Amino acid sequence: MPFTLRHAHQDDAPALHAILTSPHVVRGSMRLPFMPLKTTEDRLAHDRNRLQLVALDGNSIVGFIELLMNSGTPRAAHSAEVNLVATREEDQEKGVARALMEAIIASCDTHLSIRRLSLIVWLDNTRAIALYKALGFQEEGRMLDFVRTETGYGDAIMMARICKRH
Ligand SMILES: CC(C)(COP(=O)(O)OP(=O)(O)OC[C@H]1O[C@@H](n2cnc3c(N)ncnc32)[C@H](O)[C@@H]1OP(=O)(O)O)[C@@H](O)C(=O)NCCC(=O)NCCS
Incomplete structure (x- = not known):
């Protein structure tokens, strides 16, 4: 699919909100199915420790990724976390999440000088885990009953990718 990537804008809030409150994203994240639009508007407010990219098919937003950095904490400034990657249902x-992850990894490996890139993923999210492994992330450990689900509690996996260049 021909899509382009750019940083998220404030105007993206309504389209992003629809993606971030859709059932498959709620299942794969800590999000709730009903959240005010303001939560997404606030999320898109400028923050020097946050990098947020969207993938576009024409003018439509088809994917989103958020990187959280620690630039104000000297001894953790080499580490960052992929807080969420999501593709419109x-x-x-079609390769949207892969393209977003590759763009974030490339930024971390070059301009941002991030050595440790980490994330947390639900144990049953085989699709996301396959993607992260394919991109060089390794499992670091499991967290039991980490997230409340519709039917009980779910375990989570901590994963990280170390860039040896930094
Ligand atoms: C997980 C998610 C982001 C994947 O997005 P996507 O755009 O469909 O992923 P891609 O098309 O880029 O696929 C990337 C990789 O995912 C894996 N994958 C994709 N579809 C898959 C499937 N049906 N079964 C197993 N693995 C699959 C493959 O490893 C694929 O690698 P490839 O590029 O070598 O084929 C998407 O399903 C989503 O938004 N889920 C809800 C939010 C979520 O769970 N985010 C992750 C939170 S940690």
């Missing part, structure tokens, strides 16, 4: 399995 009907655009899954």
Whole structure:
């Protein structure tokens, strides 16, 4: 699919909100199905420790990724976390998340000088785990009953990718 990547804008809030409150994203994250639009508007407010990219198919937002950095903490400034990657439901399995992850990894490996890139993923999210492994992330440990689900509690996996250049 021909799509482009750019940093998120404040105007993206309504389209992003629809993606971030859709059932598959709620299942794969800590998000709730009903959240005010203001939460997404606030999320997009400028923060020097946050990098937020969107993938566009024409003018439509089809994916989102958020990187949280620690630039104000000298001894952790070499580490960052992928807080969320999400693809619009009907655009899954077309390479959107891979492209967003690759763009973030490339930024971390070059301009941002991030050595340790980490993330947390639900144990049952085989799709996301396959993507992260393919991109060089390794499992670091499991957290039991980490997230409340519709039916009980779910375990989570901590993963990280070390860039040896930094
Ligand atoms: C997980 C998610 C981001 C994947 O997005 P996507 O755009 O469909 O992913 P891609 O098309 O880029 O696929 C990337 C990789 O995912 C894996 N993958 C994709 N579809 C898959 C499927 N049906 N089964 C197993 N693995 C699959 C493959 O490893 C694929 O690698 P490839 O590029 O070598 O084929 C998307 O399903 C989503 O938004 N889920 C809800 C939010 C979520 O769970 N985010 C992760 C939180 S940690």
